[in-house]
Amino acid sequence: MARLALFLISSLSVYSHFILAAAAAPAGTSTYTNFVKSSCSAVQYPALCVQSLAVYASTIKQSPRQLAQTALAVSLARANSTRDFVARATKFRGLKAREYAAIKDCLEEMDDGLDQLAKSGKELKRAAASKGQDFRWHMSNVQTWVSAVLTDTSTCLDGYASAALDGRLKTSIRSRVLNVEQVTSNALALINRYASKP
Numbered sequence: 760m761a762r763l764a765l766f767l768i769s770s771l772s773v774y775s776h777f778i779l780a781a782a783a784a785p786a787g788t789s790t791y792t793n794f795v796k797s798s799c800s801a802v803q804y805p806a807l808c809v810q811s812l813a814v815y816a817s818t819i820k821q822s823p824r825q826l827a828q829t830a831l832a833v834s835l836a837r838a839n840s841t842r843d844f845v846a847r848a849t850k851f852r853g854l855k856a857r858e859y860a861a862i863k864d865c866l867e868e869m870d871d872g873l874d875q876l877a878k879s880g881k882e883l884k885r886a887a888a889s890k891g892q893d894f895r896w897h898m899s900n901v902q903t904w905v906s907a908v909l910t911d912t913s914t915c916l917d918g919y920a921s922a923a924l925d926g927r928l929k930t931s932i933r934s935r936v937l938n939v940e941q942v943t944s945n946a947l948a949l950i951n952r953y954a955s956k957p
């Protein structure tokens with residue numbers, strides 16, 4: 760138990776440092792910040808959207824392409840650290856067979872999600888460099904692959920919800936996977952908007 764507590768505390772503090780650092784960073788000029796805020800007002804988790812993207816306002820400027828790319832990069836970074844967390848959780852001693860199986864399944868989903876996000880990032884760049892039908896083709900691939908990530912995260916959440924995991928470990932994995940799901944849902948909304956550009 761002590762090892763589990765230590766594991767959770769150390770992971771949690773790395774995670775909250777990440778959030779605090781993001782919240783404390785300068786947000787760029789107000790025009791750019793307002794662009795992020797107004798774009799975020801149309802997504803499913805607007806507060807999280809602003810919280811995770813406003814720090815990049817000066818890079819995003821007023822570009823729907825930069826906004827979509829940045830949102831996807833945030834999703835990739837969070838999926839990566841969550842995948843890492845879940846991988847470390849499978850190595851935790853004292854897991855019951857059922858718990859181990861549920862976490863292992865979740866790890867497979869997160870691995871798949873990470874692949875989808877990595878190839879989506881490349882595809883989004885290809886889209887940005889193309890026009891007309893090519894643009895729409897690349898964007899539809901991105902939309903398909905990013906949607907698949909949402910299936911991965913919800914499969915993970917459903918799978919271990921029923922597996923009677925240790926309470927704290929369960930909460931801890933759940934909150935991270937949910938965060939990935941929410942930033943990814945936001946990224947998809949911003950990608951959809953960029954895809955429908957005139």
Ligand SMILES: *[C@@H]1O[C@H](CO)[C@@H](O)[C@H](O)[C@H]1NC(C)=O
Pocket residue numbers: 835839840873877
């Ligand atoms: C995930 O993060 C590690 C560093 O922790 C990095 O080496 C790796 O390239 C990242 N993977 C992706 C797909 O971004």
